[in-house]
Amino acid sequence: MSGWIHVVYVLGAVQGLFLAAVLASRARGVGANRFLAALMAVFSVDLAMAAYHASGTDAAVPALIGLDVPLAFLYGPLLYLYVRELLPPATGLHPRDLLHAVPFALCVGVLLPFYLQSGAEKLAVLQTPEAQPWAMAALTPFKIGLGLAYLVAIVVRVRQRRPRVAQTPEARATLRWVRHLTVSVTLLLGLAGVLFALGVRETVPALGLTADSWLDDVMLLGTTAFVYAVGYLGLRQPVLFAPLAEAVEAPAARPRYARSGMDEATASQIEADLLALMETEHPYRRGDLTLAELAEALGVSPHNLTEVLNTRLQKSFYDLVNGYRVRDAQARLADPAFAEWTVLAIGMESGFNAKSSFNAAFKRHTGTTPARYRQRAAAEA
Secondary structure, eight states: OTHHHHHHHHHHHHHHHHHHHHHHHHSSHHHHHHHHHHHHHHHHHHHHHHHHHHTTTHHHOOOGGTTTTTGGGHHHHHHHHHHHHHSOOOOOOGGGGGGHHHHHHHHHHHHHHHSOOOOHHHHHHHHGGGGHHHHHTTTHHHHHHHHHHHHHHHHHHHHGGGGEEEEEBHHHHHHHHHHHHHHHHHHHHHHHHHHHHHHTTTTSSTTOOSSHHHHHHHHHHHHHHHHHHHHHHHOOGGGGGGGOOOOOOOOOSSTTTTOOOOOOOHHHHHHHHEEEEEEEEGGSSSSOOOOOHHHHHHOHHHHHHHHHHHHHHHHHHHHHHHHHHHHHHHHHHHHHGTTOHHHOHHHTTTOOHHHHHHHHHHHHHHSOHHHHHHHHHHOOO
């Protein structure tokens, strides 16, 4: 066993735990982020156990052998629940969701006789995989089959919910994230299937219960790369971990304020309050600001706010917010006090959640990119 590999596993575990802590502490998207945090935590425990085996600690402390095996039965359920809560409408947890934990509980039950063995007996099983009981050997194909079933459920869920997602740059970025996340997990699952097939030929029946199998090394290195990728994307584009807003169907054309119960004076007052709020409190600097939250700050209904935006300002919610964000970014880009800031940092400070949405909105409003705008402002100063 190469001496460096357990260091890689430890670093992957630390990365996963850090990301889990960040996700669990987020106020927005509590349900979705906590499911993803739990998934990252499970990956971290798996990688920590890999370091435990790779470093030879299992020989000194054999009592922990096998504790990580049932965790693989949580990957599919946690990923599915994360996607379910990320796509509208989020449903929250229900008692029936406990059924997702049944495979995990069954695995614990199957392994219970193994857990009750002494450390020396566990070590003997680990070092002689051919002697593993048939029930233990059946765990790996069961894990792969369960993972495949959850991937199918995730794909079906995404296809069903995609039409209900608001069509914004942030929403499209998050949908791409879900697609890439699903593809990545599919590749990991496919890798597990291939390695299991190779393991059968090499009489290594259960991935995850072998001390020196190169098959486990390949699988766990893939898992480490996956955890690092999730961490990198999550920190670089925080919008990926925000729940999506549900699309609002455009109302049919009708006379101004028809059936809304809002007269001209009320609409005018809402418009004035809105503009004052945007100029004084700068709510647009929050990257996760929603129409409902802006309406609540004004003390009006989302419907009335939308009507004022459409009929008096001739703008959608996202046009209004991004317009303020672009103007805020313009002021910072031209301000020498922000000369040391990167363009992306300014965009994020102004309320954008991703580089792509910042550049697209900025060019749409100004006709140029943020970097060129900064260069031109510096030349004119």
